[in-house]
Amino acid sequence: MTGGIRRVGVVGGGLMGAGIAEVCARAGLDTVVCEADATAARAARERVSASLERAVGRGGLEPAAAQDALARLAFTGDLEEMADRQLVIEAVVENADAKTEVFAALDKIVEDPAAVLATNTSSLPVMRLGMATARADRVVGLHFFNPVPVLPLVEVVASLHTAPGTVTAVESFVTEVLGKTVVHSRDRAGFVVNALLVPYLLAAVRMAESGFATAADIDTGMELGCAHPMGPLRLADLIGLDTVASIAESLYDEFREPLYAPPPLLHRMVEAGLLGRKTGRGFHEYGRS
Template identity: 85%
Template sequence: MSGGIRRVGVVGGGQMGAGIAEVCARAGLDTVVCEVDAVAARAARERVTASLDRAVRRGKLERAAARDALARTVFTGSLEDLADRQLVVEAVVENPDAKTEVFAALDKIVEDPAAVLATNTSSLPVGRLGMATQRADRVVGLHFFNPVPVLPLVEVVTSLHTSSGTLATAEEFAAHALGKTEIRCRDRAGFVVNALLIPYLLSAIRMTESGFTSASDVDAGMELGCAHPMGPLKLADLIGLDTVASIAESLYDEFKEPLYAPPPLLLRMVEAGLLGRKSGRGFHTYDRG
């Protein structure tokens, strides 16, 4: 079992954090989910419960296994409850200040000096987060993909400080404890998947922004002409337009490539709260119920 790891913590119980917690609990790990307060912790529990229920309804999970997974998951509003964890995955908002604050706090709270501190960031430098701690060699990127219980990939990202032992533990945790397929990459903005994906999504946004064609036709073109399961603008809506913009800004900051720069339309939509599926409207409209 993943280098003896049995006790896992997840900081953040939103869409990604709840998904990471669910796959950990379903894998038989003692899992603690930490949110900002008790109200947010209850919301995280509801998120995990709803996802487990969906898996049962779709025949992907036995009811007893869903009950067991929920029973081995604790939801809390206090970081102090992560003190005994052997591995902690940070999955808070994609904001460097927020993530740095979490890592600085975990460094003081997590008692085992050999514990692995991981970030689920999709674009921020892992090394920078590690430098917020006194154990940068134990910090690694574990970038999961949404929805976590369904998509099999994890990007394992090493900084210049990440030790070979930390890398081995992270890879074994992803591959053997969680049953994911892991790919290894170095610490650069966007890692592998987003460095390829984001310019494609931004190109689709620019095409719509220019009036060249409609959002529905862009998506239909890639779905029916290239056999993509989801068009680029539907995918951007699923990821969250705020997240797409954040990743684009990180890529542009690092590489200064014009194709990485977020288009004005994307930034205006984020400012207007049109974030995609999670807000009910993005390039398409969704039933939030």
């Protein structure tokens, strides 16, 4: 079946959606990115174009290959453009209502009953999104990692309704077409990676909140003491503190374990708009590009 998937749609052109679209286009796929409106669609195009330019600048991509990838991409503000897609990957904001609305709409728009509807959610139940459609057997989680063009992992998450054939098809697509590595997870909040990672990040937030150590010392300690490539608070800033808080809330709602509860400092920073790299300030400060 994977040999037949040539037309991919991505709903959401933010950091994750743009990255997913880029890797699909670089793999030779006809890729359409849908954003909320034409202005957001232009911003998504600029985001992908800038990423391709960086790849060329690093020597990881030939200029001609970057041009070819961009030529395979179309950007729109009209969800109806997903009608002929064989695989649609949702990558909108990590909000259950927003994602459910997208899946309900895609169920009516996507014409091929064999098409796969996938979500890039990092924490929400795939089952909930599948039940918003009349094709829950064709709904699956495909959780990519940021930055998508660089990190080689994708979590494949099947709900209780997802057909085994859907799982096999998307696993083959991810490994054979996109060239990434798959790990499988049950449909539980956080899946494999975030269920392990987020409590660690929250512990670092609590340590900084208590005044036990500074953000700089916490990060330096884990980088130099544990050989982590990035300290927990810098990593939280990279992910986005709003996203970390959202994942933590989903984990806490599901498991009711104190280690998953977002610390008050994290909530205050999100309320203040101090979201990390994307706003120029989180636990650390970052220069605006």
